[in-house]
Amino acid sequence: MGSRYDFDYYLACEGRDYQSIKAQSGCLLIGGAEGNKSGEHEATQWFLKRANGGKYLVLRVGGIGRQADWICQHYRDWIHSAAELSIDSREAANNSKVTDYILDADALFIAGGDQNDYQEYWQGTKTEETLNYVINEKKIPIAGTSAGMAILGDYYYSPDHQGIISSEILNDPFHYNTEHIHRSDFLQVPYLHQVLTDTHLDRLNQWNPETRYGRLLGLLAKVIHEDNNQLDHYGIGLEEGAFMAIDEQGIAQVFGNGTKSGQDAYFLQTNGALPEQMEPGWPLIWDNDGKAVKTYRISGTPEGSGHFDLKDWSTASGGQWEYWYTVGGKSGLRKQSF
Structure with a gap:
C-alpha cells in the first residue's frame, strides 16, 4: 500500500475485536x-x-x-x-x-x-x-x-558514512567525522533529556575494528564542549545483548543474557571537571586524577537486573560504579572501580 x-x-x-x-x-x-x-x-x-x-x-x-x-x-x-x-x-x-x-x-x-x-x-x-x-x-x-x-536520545551520533572509531575521537575529538552529533532537535523521550545514546558498544568485526567504549567517552566530551562547557550531560551506552527498560517513574533495569560479556548497560555522568585538553588536532585528555566520568555498569540477566534512577542519576543498585578517563589519545579509555 x-x-x-x-x-x-x-x-x-489482527484480532477480531478492539476496544479503546x-x-x-x-x-x-x-x-x-x-x-x-x-x-x-x-x-x-x-x-x-x-x-x-x-x-x-x-x-x-x-x-x-x-x-x-x-x-x-x-x-x-x-x-x-x-x-x-x-x-x-x-x-x-x-x-x-x-x-x-x-x-x-x-x-x-x-x-x-x-x-x-x-x-x-x-x-x-x-x-x-x-x-x-x-x-x-x-x-x-x-x-x-x-x-x-x-x-x-536527546543527543545522538549520525555519521554520513562509516562512523568514527574510538582511537580516532580520542586522538582528536574534533576529527571531521564528529561533525554529525545532533542535539535536542528530534524526539523528546522522558528521562532522556541531555542524554547521549550509543549502541553496539562491544561490536568487533571487519567493519568495526575497535569497541565503542572510548567513542562514547569522546562523544560525551564533544557534546559538553559544544554546549558551552556545561557539565550536566549524560551518556547511555549498551552492549549488543543488553535491553534497558525504563518505566514511567524513570527507573531503569537491564535484561540480558546473564553471561559475563555482551549484556552490559552503562550510565555515564561527569564528575565535576572538564577535559584538561580539548583542542582541534590534539588528543583528548580527560583525567581528573583518574575520575573524569562516573559510570554505573549493570550486567543484564534474563530476569532483569539492577536499578538506576534516571531522575537523579545517583540512586542505583545491582551494578557497579567505576570511573572512565583518558590521559591522552593512544592511551585509550581507562577504567577503575570505585
Whole structure:
C-alpha cells in the first residue's frame, strides 16, 4: 500500500475485536543484536505488557521488515495487532495516512537501520510531531534498537558514512567525522533529556575494528564542549545483548543474557571537571586524577537486573560504579572501580 507516496504499511496480524485501551508509558532501549537472545523474551514481555493488549506498530525506513511477523509468531496473545510502517521520504512523513497510523498505535518499535535516514525523512515533519505527541501526551511505550535506539536520545551520533572509531575521537575529538552529533532537535523521550545514546558498544568485526567504549567517552566530551562547557550531560551506552527498560517513574533495569560479556548497560555522568585538553588536532585528555566520568555498569540477566534512577542519576543498585578517563589519545579509555 502507498508505495507511490514513499511509504508502505503491512498488517501482520489482527484480532477480531478492539476496544479503546489505556497503554502505559515506558521506553525500551536495545543494544542492537536482538534475535532470540536470552533476556530478549523477558524484555519483550515487559514492553508488550505496557501496550495492554493494544496495537503494536513497527516504524522503519527502507521497506517492510520481519519484526511484526516475529511478534505475531511469538506474542500473538499479548496484542490486538502488529503492523509495520516504512516511511521513506519527507513527503510521506507529512502524509495524513502515515500520521493516522502512528496516532492509532498503542506501542511503537523503531527498527534499526541508518539514523541518517530517520533524521533526513522524519525530522521537522508531521511524523516527528506525531511521535512526540504519542510519546508525551498519549503516553504510549516506545522501543528502539540500534539506529532506532540512537534517535531516542536527546543527543545522538549520525555519521554520513562509516562512523568514527574510538582511537580516532580520542586522538582528536574534533576529527571531521564528529561533525554529525545532533542535539535536542528530534524526539523528546522522558528521562532522556541531555542524554547521549550509543549502541553496539562491544561490536568487533571487519567493519568495526575497535569497541565503542572510548567513542562514547569522546562523544560525551564533544557534546559538553559544544554546549558551552556545561557539565550536566549524560551518556547511555549498551552492549549488543543488553535491553534497558525504563518505566514511567524513570527507573531503569537491564535484561540480558546473564553471561559475563555482551549484556552490559552503562550510565555515564561527569564528575565535576572538564577535559584538561580539548583542542582541534590534539588528543583528548580527560583525567581528573583518574575520575573524569562516573559510570554505573549493570550486567543484564534474563530476569532483569539492577536499578538506576534516571531522575537523579545517583540512586542505583545491582551494578557497579567505576570511573572512565583518558590521559591522552593512544592511551585509550581507562577504567577503575570505585
